[in-house]
Amino acid sequence: MKKSTQPTINDVARLAGVSKKTVSRVINQSPLLNGDTRKRVEAVIAEIGYVPNPQARALALRRNFLIGLIHDNPNAQMVLNVQQGLLEVLRDTEFELIVHPVDRGSGSMLDDVRQFLERQRPYGVMLLPPISENDTLAELCAEIGCRFVRMGSAQFGPAANMVASNDREAVRGAVEHLAAAGHRRIGMIAGPHGFRSAFERQQGYEQALEDAGLPVQRTLVAQGDYTFESGMRAAERLLDLAPRPTAVFCSNDEMAAGALHVARQRGLDIPADLSIVGFDDTSIASHLWPPLTTVRWPIATMARAAALKLIGDNDEIADEPQDALFVSTLIRRASVAPPSA
Amino acid sequence: MKKSTQPTINDVARLAGVSKKTVSRVINQSPLLNGDTRKRVEAVIAEIGYVPNPQARALALRRNFLIGLIHDNPNAQMVLNVQQGLLEVLRDTEFELIVHPVDRGSGSMLDDVRQFLERQRPYGVMLLPPISENDTLAELCAEIGCRFVRMGSAQFGPAANMVASNDREAVRGAVEHLAAAGHRRIGMIAGPHGFRSAFERQQGYEQALEDAGLPVQRTLVAQGDYTFESGMRAAERLLDLAPRPTAVFCSNDEMAAGALHVARQRGLDIPADLSIVGFDDTSIASHLWPPLTTVRWPIATMARAAALKLIGDNDEIADEPQDALFVSTLIRRASVAPPSA
DNA sequence: TTGTATGCGTTATCAC
DNA sequence: GTGATAACGCATACAA
Numbered sequence A, B: 001m002k003k004s005t006q007p008t009i010n011d012v013a014r015l016a017g018v019s020k021k022t023v024s025r026v027i028n029q030s031p032l033l034n035g036d037t038r039k040r041v042e043a044v045i046a047e048i049g050y051v052p053n054p055q056a057r058a059l060a061l062r063r064n065f066l067i068g069l070i071h072d073n074p075n076a077q078m079v080l081n082v083q084q085g086l087l088e089v090l091r092d093t094e095f096e097l098i099v100h101p102v103d104r105g106s107g108s109m110l111d112d113v114r115q116f117l118e119r120q121r122p123y124g125v126m127l128l129p130p131i132s133e134n135d136t137l138a139e140l141c142a143e144i145g146c147r148f149v150r151m152g153s154a155q156f157g158p159a160a161n162m163v164a165s166n167d168r169e170a171v172r173g174a175v176e177h178l179a180a181a182g183h184r185r186i187g188m189i190a191g192p193h194g195f196r197s198a199f200e201r202q203q204g205y206e207q208a209l210e211d212a213g214l215p216v217q218r219t220l221v222a223q224g225d226y227t228f229e230s231g232m233r234a235a236e237r238l239l240d241l242a243p244r245p246t247a248v249f250c251s252n253d254e255m256a257a258g259a260l261h262v263a264r265q266r267g268l269d270i271p272a273d274l275s276i277v278g279f280d281d282t283s284i285a286s287h288l289w290p291p292l293t294t295v296r297w298p299i300a301t302m303a304r305a306a307a308l309k310l311i312g313d314n315d316e317i318a319d320e321p322q323d324a325l326f327v328s329t330l331i332r333r334a335s336v337a338p339p340s341a
Numbered sequence C: 001t002t003g004t005a006t007g008c009g010t011t012a013t014c015a016c
Numbered sequence D: 001g002t003g004a005t006a007a008c009g010c011a012t013a014c015a016a
Helices: A009-016 A020-027 A035-048 A054-061 A076-090 A109-120 A135-144 A167-180 A196-211 A228-240 A253-265 A283-287 A299-311 B009-016 B020-027 B035-048 B054-061 B076-090 B109-120 B135-144 B167-180 B196-211 B228-240 B253-265 B283-287 B299-311
Strands: A066-071 A096-101 A124-127 A147-152 A162-165 A186-190 A221-223 A247-250 A275-279 A293-296 A329-331 B066-071 B096-101 B124-127 B147-152 B162-165 B186-190 B221-223 B247-250 B275-279 B293-296 B329-331
Touching: A009 A020, A009 A035, A020 A035, A054 B054, A066 A076, A066 A109, A066 A299, A076 A096, A076 A299, A076 B076, A076 B096, A096 A109, A096 B076, A109 A135, A124 A135, A124 A299, A135 A147, A147 A299, A162 A299, A167 A186, A167 A196, A167 A247, A167 A275, A167 A293, A167 A329, A186 A196, A186 A228, A186 A253, A221 A228, A228 A247, A228 A253, A228 B283, A247 A253, A253 A275, A253 A283, A253 B283, A283 B228, A283 B253, A283 B283, B009 B020, B009 B035, B020 B035, B066 B076, B066 B109, B066 B299, B076 B096, B076 B299, B096 B109, B109 B135, B124 B135, B124 B299, B135 B147, B147 B299, B162 B299, B167 B186, B167 B196, B167 B247, B167 B275, B167 B293, B167 B329, B186 B196, B186 B228, B186 B253, B221 B228, B228 B247, B228 B253, B247 B253, B253 B275, B253 B283
Parallel strands: A066 A096, A066 A124, A124 A147, A147 A162, A186 A221, A186 A247, A247 A275, A275 A293, B066 B096, B066 B124, B124 B147, B147 B162, B186 B221, B186 B247, B247 B275, B275 B293
Antiparallel strands: A096 B096, A293 A329, B293 B329
């Protein structure tokens, strides 16, 4: 009759000579079901190419199968890696990923997110830094009753709602590496104020200096805002110092690239005259000349873990007490050498 | 009574003392409605914070408000720019973006897409290159009855289903620029076989040479696969030539970066000894040293246009015969100079 | 201008 | 084990 449209559960029921409920049972793998009827229904399903309507399912179940990704465009590679990690887990489930960028500068960010959550009512959402650091946002999710996982550079919330790297520790290792190479004047290009990641990384830098018995000097720290240009400006300031630092740790690769740029403009040889370490291990790091020593954090792994936390204890996927902390590694390339002096 | 859950249209109706239908009319901006009742209903809506359930709406309307983005991870910046462009348009509508990456190498790509389309039944989907070039995929969308827009480097389909740049023309201009600077041995690092973009760009290169009265030599074209490493390998081959080309056009920035890398390893001065032009104007282009002359295509604009095509003639948004072709521009930076010889 | 009855495709309740 | 029947939240016919 109405073959023009997508077949529904009714069509299957009619053709198989059973009730809707039975078909529903087949779809939902109900255990109490006669093997014969099951096979018959499955045959019909395969034959007419029936596929359940997620909208209707969502309505009846009073819950849907959408996972939201809320972010404020940190950097392209990061967002995409997260998406990839999430989708790797979601691929074999009935969940779909729905992306919702926001503008943290707009002032209506919270309202925007609230509207998104109330409208779509996603099953769970993942929050990317830097907005993941916003406690009000986390409270909003909790209040609305939406599962959420925050990604961050430190564990600033309950483990159940976090996937975090340990940036402080990672940077400590990186700067330690510099000190071990013989550097005694190690500068830092820090991230912007208000960013947890910037704070953690600076802490790691200072700890490493203390561990190495080196003085922590304010003049050796220049602040940037994670952009290439700000990295250039910060590097200018650092390289104007006398004596010049022989090494500089940069809070991200982008700024490291800017620093490298400036150093070369000044005729400095990298790494002979200046060692540079970045953070993130974005593609730019390996393509720079010389390739950049940097810190890599397991972003895809973290995203996968986040996805599991979001959809976990829902399906048969056991909700083992998953760890919230993930370890970063120092990627040693050619931008670091002992000081030449 | 049941205040624990999200308010529904029934709650609004009851509290406002009207029928569900009237509330529905308010929501859908029906013109034939008493101003008083409208205001009363709107007041209740605002008071109890009612927000329509999209799932139920979708079910009743027999259509949903999801726009799909199907891609095979071309490059991160591109995917993100497209997302941004799409969401800019979708932001003020009731549509949401749902991302669905696929693996064109897996063999099950078409089945994967088909399943996605049949399950979610998105209102429309956007196809990114290179899979957008796959005609079978486009036919699949058409067959299933899903609106679609293909993004490409040339108009290889009906304008209604396309947003395209004109890569051939853009490259012609870029190589012309090289010729105008006095270069007579201009090499090319081409993209991988089977990519429409690679083909178009090579065509543009050859046309420019012909226009300039220069011979088209096979040896001056080295093939890469759009990766940094392949750019390095291709550059090696080109720079081994005697006489050496004095300029090289690269089919994308990534490969241009690889070429730059190799040139510097060989002690060549850029641009004095070798001029380099890239394509895409990704962030890497401006951060390279020297900054890379490259072709910028209006990716966000194209994405916005695509979004309009997808949701167009649905809302009041007029479906003016939008153009399918978008023009690229040559971004002149420091990697090009007249040949030094 | 507003209300009533009915349907959208699925699942849950509770019988048989 | 299986099947009527009533939700789920909203929209469309068709009356009133």
